[in-house]
Each structure stands twice: as C-alpha cells, then as structure tokens.
Amino acid sequence: MKFNIRIIILLLIVFLIPLCARIAENKLADNKDSLISDHFDGRRYFNPDAPKPQEQSDPKQQKSRRSWISRLLFGSGWPDWPALDDDHSETGPRPAVSVGDGEIRVTLVNHSTFLIQMDNLNILTDPVWSKRVGPLSWLGVKRHRKPGIHFEDLPPIDAVLISHNHYDHMDMPTLKRLAEKFHPGGLTSLGNLGNLLDAGFESAMELDWWQSAELPTGVTVTLVPAQHFSMRSLWDRDETLWGGFVISGPSGNVYFAGDTGYGPHFKEIGQKFAPIKIAMIPIAPFRQPEADENAAPNFSRVHTSPFDAVQAHIDLGAGFSLACHFQTFQLGGEEYDAAPKALAVALKKFGLVSDTFIAPAFGEMISVP
Numbered sequence: 001m002k003f004n005i006r007i008i009i010l011l012l013i014v015f016l017i018p019l020c021a022r023i024a025e026n027k028l029a030d031n032k033d034s035l036i037s038d039h040f041d042g043r044r045y046f047n048p049d050a051p052k053p054q055e056q057s058d059p060k061q062q063k064s065r066r067s068w069i070s071r072l073l074f075g076s077g078w079p080d081w082p083a084l085d086d087d088h089s090e091t092g093p094r095p096a097v098s099v100g101d102g103e104i105r106v107t108l109v110n111h112s113t114f115l116i117q118m119d120n121l122n123i124l125t126d127p128v129w130s131k132r133v134g135p136l137s138w139l140g141v142k143r144h145r146k147p148g149i150h151f152e153d154l155p156p157i158d159a160v161l162i163s164h165n166h167y168d169h170m171d172m173p174t175l176k177r178l179a180e181k182f183h184p185g186g187l188t189s190l191g192n193l194g195n196l197l198d199a200g201f202e203s204a205m206e207l208d209w210w211q212s213a214e215l216p217t218g219v220t221v222t223l224v225p226a227q228h229f230s231m232r233s234l235w236d237r238d239e240t241l242w243g244g245f246v247i248s249g250p251s252g253n254v255y256f257a258g259d260t261g262y263g264p265h266f267k268e269i270g271q272k273f274a275p276i277k278i279a280m281i282p283i284a285p286f287r288q289p290e291a292d293e294n295a296a297p298n299f300s301r302v303h304t305s306p307f308d309a310v311q312a313h314i315d316l317g318a319g320f321s322l323a324c325h326f327q328t329f330q331l332g333g334e335e336y337d338a339a340p341k342a343l344a345v346a347l348k349k350f351g352l353v354s355d356t357f358i359a360p361a362f363g364e365m366i367s368v369p
Helices: 005-025 059-074 172-182 193-198 265-272 306-316 338-349
Strands: 104-110 113-118 121-125 132-136 139-142 159-162 185-189 203-207 212-215 219-224 244-249 252-256 276-282 321-324 365-368
Touching (some): 104 276, 104 321, 113 244, 113 252, 121 244, 159 172, 185 193, 193 203, 265 306, 276 306, 276 365
Parallel strands (some): 159 185, 276 321
Antiparallel strands (some): 104 113, 132 139, 219 244, 244 252
C-alpha cells in the first residue's frame, strides 16, 4: 500500500521531528527559578496584556488554528506566491565595513533580518539565509525571494540579536555559519541561551524584558516586550521568552520589534526610549478585509497588520519606520503584494506622508543622519 507523501510528512511533523527538535535545540535551564519573572508562571511565559494560551478555549479559535496549520503544511486555499528565488529577487550592494560619526545605516536583508550599522558596530537581527526554515533543511517553509545581501558580502558582524525561537527568526544553520565566520556576541530572550551555545557562539547572553547588555563603543542593547509566543515543537509552547530590542548608542536609539501583535508595549517603549530615530516593525501576516470566514485566521493578537504597524509607529513616536516580515516566507493567506499595498493605504488613512514608514526593497540601505 502506498501512502500519500503529505500524510507521511504530517506524521513525521506531529510525532517524530518536533520531539527530536526539542531534545536537540530547546534545552531549558534546569533551574526554572532563574527564569521566573512577572510574565512567567513557573512553567510558561505569557503576554500580560493578552489572553493566556490556556484561556483561549473558544472552539472557533481552535478551528481557526487547525485550519492555519493545515494551510501552512499543504498550501490549500492560499494564493500562489512567486516561485523560489524568482528573477526580481535582486541583491543589494556590498555594505560598508563599518559606520560611525553619528550615522545609522539599516539594510533589510529579508523577513526580519536587518543589518544595523552604527557607532562602528555591525549588528544582525534574526538572521536567516537558509532556503527553508523548519526542523530540517528539507522540511519547512520555503523562501520566495533571495536574501538582499549575499552572506559572503557581510561586513564583520559584532553582535547577533535573536528575538525568539520560531524557525523563521532563529535559524540554526545560519547561526552556525555566523558563529564560525565572525565569532560574534549573541543576545536573546530568556530560555534561548542554549540554542546560541549549540550554534557555536562563544559569548552569548539571555535577557528578560527591560534588561540590558553592554556592547563596545558605548552601545547598550535592551530586550523590550512584545506580544507574541514561542514554539519549536508541539510540546514546548511558551517555554521560552520572546521580545524586541532597543539599541542605544551615541548615534541614537534604534528599535527592532521582532515579531509582535499590537499592544500597549509600543507606547511604553516609546516613552522609555524617546526619541526613537528609526523603528523596524512587522506588517504581515494578516487577514485582508475582504477575506471570508474560511480564510487564514486573524493574527491580530500575535502579529501586526499594516494598520496596526502604523499605529505602533505613532505610539513609538519614531522619526522613521521600516516594514519587515513580508514577502519572504508565506505564513498567512494574504496576496504577495498585499502587505506593502495595505501599508500605503494605512499611512493615507492616518494622514502620514508615504516616506515616514516604508517597505524597503531587499538589500536597500537606509541612512539616518
């Protein structure tokens, strides 16, 4: 009897691969007391201003979640995106070796991967250069555009920031390449230190919300709240923390949101770190207004739509914002160009000029004086 290959893959995902991934990569500290904070109940982290996972027992929510998993695995009902590495996936120029003298340069590589150059430091956020993100190199969500910078063109990397443990943000093959080539320092959220050490990082630190670490040249990195969740298998949801980062140096304050839904944390971050010169905010996945009840689920609790992102930009008081988390991995039911188009509509609705918040091209370098 021949089994459908999709059924075999689904069985592997449900029973075998997540277990292996948890054993190999999700190593929580033995002493849970060291991880306890006001958003940790002794076993799991939670969003203080959003329902806890165990409170989300609405059958409609559960059906929506099952529908999303099915669509993510098999693609049924989702619009077709361009083929892998299609012709318009051009790369940008080789970045400068370093940037100083009060200038900040930010380059969108892809998804949530930014190269931030400031105060003679080169920092990467949530780096992903793999063709797929998932438990195995051949099993996961494939990318639809090449990274905007060739890995070989990267300048020396001083620090890598990992916001949380989702495969599209914590890509172990990429982390191993970075550790081997550059020996950078690593900063991540609570519970994820073991992943960085497994990747070969010789110097790494995990932080709770509002905790900071010092980098060279007078730069401080602070982990700030996000409204999201963590999971690398079916058994480890919310056992590690998630967050964003504020990078503060002589050149100013830079905010990277990581992955997050809209919440009061944006206003709080804006107040604590005013002024924020440039912010990086995700704009997808999201449910398009015209979608019906059979479409992808509403991500409003854990992902920012373009309209949420513009409101976040306002709450932050950011001088300038860059969009991310779009057109790399298909994680929702929106059309390929839907997020950038909706961003333009949202800016107009809020009465903001279009160059206040842009969706940059992959590999495009933005310079902030």
